[in-house]
Amino acid sequence: MTSLDDTNPAQLVVAGVEHCLELAATWHAWDGRPIARTEDGVTGVWTPLKAVRRIGDHLVDHLHQVEALLAGAEPVPDEWHGRLITLDADWGRFTEADFDEARSRLRRLARTYLLRYAAAGPQAWDAPRDPAWTLREIAEHVANVSWYADQVGRLETTRV
Numbered sequence: 001m002t003s004l005d006d007t008n009p010a011q012l013v014v015a016g017v018e019h020c021l022e023l024a025a026t027w028h029a030w031d032g033r034p035i036a037r038t039e040d041g042v043t044g045v046w047t048p049l050k051a052v053r054r055i056g057d058h059l060v061d062h063l064h065q066v067e068a069l070l071a072g073a074e075p076v077p078d079e080w081h082g083r084l085i086t087l088d089a090d091w092g093r094f095t096e097a098d099f100d101e102a103r104s105r106l107r108r109l110a111r112t113y114l115l116r117y118a119a120a121g122p123q124a125w126d127a128p129r130d131p132a133w134t135l136r137e138i139a140e141h142v143a144n145v146s147w148y149a150d151q152v153g154r155l156e157t158t159r160v
Contacts, residue, residue: 006122009136010113012143013059017110020055020149021103024048027094029155034086037151045086046151048094052102054083054148059109062142063116069129070120083148113139 027048035046061078068075117135125136
């Protein structure tokens with residue numbers, strides 16, 4: 001159930017990104033083997049870099065959707081393959097520098113949602129946008145961005 005209040009719905013996006021980063025902080029321990037997850041009978045392959053790529057893609061997709069809705073424009077459909085494919089680049093090691101880059105990028109994207117929603121104002125958050133979702137519904141959906149990070153999960157680290 002959606003709560004109609006004056007709390008910026010994009011706070012949920014910020015919280016979702018922070019959960020992603022909490023998990024990603026453990027991904028230096030990834031051993032290079034694929035992480036298989038099955039959902040609805042379909043098994044997908046995950047790596048830390050794939051999860052980071054998909055988190056960023058999801059944030060960009062829906063930020064574009066928000067901007068198009070507010071501008072009264074048709075959004076440009078995405079043409080990437082999403083989670084269905086694993087790119088060669090997804091197989092790389094997840095280093096401390098990768099984590100630093102992801103943290104900076106994802107926090108800036110989350111803050112962009114926060115600022116955009118603040119600029120749109122509370123009256124815009126629940127305005128009907130049929131057949132599209134309201135801005136609040138988009139934020140609630142995007143807050144689940146941590147689903148991608150959960151596919152890799154929290155990796156156990158061992159001390160050498």
